[in-house]
């Protein structure tokens with residue numbers, strides 16, 4: 506069995522954990538009233554998780570292109586799965602970038618690690634912020650959810666129904 510490299514495996518599960526954290530934190534922030542400290546804190550967790558996804562996706566793209574992948578099988582299903590997997594990359598860039606722009610147009614403070622303040626690059630605009638929030642939180646997030654459900658479903662079918670090594674290759678050496 507040829508597994509994915511340690512770096513790809515680490516990045517794969519780390520990015521999954523960060524996407525879940527980004528989703529959970531934005532849900533958590535909605536439980537608190539506007540202007541409250543907790544609401545602001547959860548939003549910062551959301552920004553950090555999302556920006557980390559963006560940075561790790563850049564690294565992952567490089568590792569994926571430069572490193573080795575398991576021998577590709579030469580059948581239509583396998584080729585389809587590979588094309589499908591590549592869809593994640595543009596989405597994992599577009600989603601956080603749209604989030605970043607939403608925060609910018611909304612006039613929200615993004616202070617990475619509470620130190621690296623990101624300057625306001627655009628004049629605040631409620632209309633733009635609303636449009637971008639729809640693209641970010643509704644359209645792109647729905648697309649990601651759809652891809653993940655199909656992708657994870659396929660991985661589980663490989664593991665439990667077809668009983669092959671697809672999931673194990675992404676989990677261990």
Ligand code: HEM
Nearest residue numbers: 524527528531552555556558600601604605607608642646
């Ligand atoms: C993997 C990365 C990310 C995911 C999965 C994600 C997901 C989401 C979701 C599901 C919403 C809720 C939309 C709604 O309830 O209508 C949202 C809202 C938002 N996100 Fe993200 N996001 C990510 C990255 C980012 C980044 C990097 C930023 C900014 C630096 C950001 C800024 C925002 C803002 C400002 C909102 C609107 C919150 C509000 O005012 O209620 N997001 N995001």
Ligand code: HEM
Nearest residue numbers: 513517520521524569590593653657660661671672674675
């Ligand atoms: C945010 C969620 C997820 C994203 C963005 C994602 C993305 C990807 C990508 C891009 C690949 C190709 C390898 C690479 O370039 O890193 C991949 C492979 C894989 N993923 Fe995911 N994945 C997610 C969640 C999951 C989950 C929940 C499972 C399992 C239930 C899973 C199982 C696998 C497996 C088994 C492979 C290897 C497939 C093969 O060898 O052809 N992934 N994933």
